Each structure stands twice: as C-alpha cells, then as structure tokens.
Amino acid sequence: MAESRFVLVPLLSFILILSLPFMAEPAIGVNWGTLSFHRLSPTTVVDLFKQNKIQKVKLFEADPDALKALMGSGIQVMVGIPNEMLFLLSSSTQASDLWVRQNVSAYTVKGGVDIRYVAVGNEPFLSSYSGQYVSYVMPALLNLQQSLARANLANFVKLVVPCNADAYESSLPSQGAFRPELTQIMTQLVSFLNSNGSPFVVNIYPFLSLYGNSDFPQDYAFFEGTTHASYRWIKCLLQCI
Ligand SMILES: *[C@@H]1O[C@H](CO)[C@@H](O)[C@H](O)[C@H]1NC(C)=O
Secondary structure (H helix, E strand, O other): OHHHHHHHHHHHHHHHHHHOOOOOOOOOEEEEOOOOOOOOOHHHHHHHHHHOOOOEEEEOOOOHHHHHHHOOOOOEEEEEEOHHHHHHHHHOHHHHHHHHHHHHHOOOOOOOOEEEEEEEOOOOOOHHHOOOOHHHHHHHHHHHHHHHHHOOOOOOOEEEOOEEHHHEOOOOHHHOOEOHHHHHHHHHHHHHHHHHOOOOOEEOOHHHHHHHOOOOOHHHHOOOOOOOHHHHHHHHHHHOO
16 A cells, blocks of 8 residues: 555656646646657747746657757756667666766756656557567666666656556456556566656556547546546556556
8 A cells, every 4th residue: 555655646746747738737747759840949949848837848768959958947857768779778787877878967967957757668568569678678777777876866867667558458447457468567667666766657648538439528538527537547547556
C-alpha cells in the first residue's frame, strides 16, 4: 500500500500537468515535437512558451537547438531518448556516460537548462513493437542511473519510462491488469522508480478515444467527470502494479 501511494502522487501530478493544457492548473506542460513541415525556430517556440506561461516541456530527444533555446528560460525539461538508442545504452556504460555528459551535464550548468527528467525510450512496450525493446529498458535504466550518479545529478534528474496506455489491458478499469507478458518488466520498472524517487509515467491520449468511439464519455476523456472517473482510472491502474 505504501508503495502504491508513493507512486500515485507523482503520477497524478504528472498526468495532470502534462495532459490538461486547457485546465487552469498552476503548471502546464507541453510536448515539443519536431516532426513538422513548418518548423518554428526554437527561440520562437520558447518565446511562445513564456508568453503562454508554459513551465514544463518534454522533448522527444536531446535536440541541441531546442536545448540551447531553453537555456536560462527557467522552464523545466524532460529530455527523451529515442527507442533506437536503448540497445546501445543498455550494452555500454561508456555510451551511457557519454549520453549523460553530452545531453544532460552540458546543459545543467548555471544559466543552463533545468532538466528534471530523462525519458528512457518512448512507449517502448507498445504492442506494435512486438517486444523488440523490452529487454533493453532495465539495463539502459541501470546504466543511465549510474552515469547520472557519477555526474552528481542523480538527486536532481530522474529517469522515467513513458508507458503507452496499451500496456494496460481491460475494458473496465476495475478489472485492470497489465498485459501478461509485461508483468515482469513492470514489476522491475516500478521497483526501480520507487527506489530512485521517480514517477510512473503513462501517456494518455483521450482525444484518440473520442475520435475512435463517438460514445466515449467526453467528461471522462477530459478529466472533468463529476464522479472523478479519471482518478478511479489511475487508482485502478496502480492497483495492478
Ligand atoms: C545526445 O542526443 C542526441 C539526440 O538524441 C543523439 O543524437 C546523440 O547521439 C546523443 N549523444 C550521445 C553521446 O549519445
């Protein structure tokens, strides 16, 4: 019980912070993707964040231009590591040391970037990847954690693994369980997160459920249900960890 509460608090804050851009929350976060036909210059993007009081940003990889533009902004940043890098980082401590040096330590200087999280992979357990990244996740986490410790950053920069909602399988939250083939990795992951003070992160895209099913309850999708359905969903998710 103590363990699930420990996980619950950061999870709730994270989901609320990153997934509810339209609610009057004191801290609002956005994903800054770069797959676009008309990319804005990074300084323009950071100016837009400031104008809109965006205080938290997730980058899908350590894009040097984005990170440079974020220097001195005070915006809290989650830096992502693409799934394709997991094998290398899982197999070499030298590679993880270099990754941390080039993509974290280089920016966490005075007047630099306020990097708070490193996302190790992006939804590496997605069923469409057929398990190809699963075995790299824990070794990559352990290598990166040691690299952060060697760089004296372990207390400040937390490692997370953004999970996909399809890691969870059930039509009803109250009957929830992770996909059976993920039980072992989820147990190891949660234990790692717990011992390092990191939140459990899950990417939830309520708009996809709305597009896919016209009966999907809108208040549920936008966390506005008077019955606090979203809280129940998250609690159920955590009970199966
Ligand atoms: C730092 O991150 C970038 C972007 O993901 C990557 O291309 C580069 O290889 C990383 N550096 C190291 C030393 O791994």
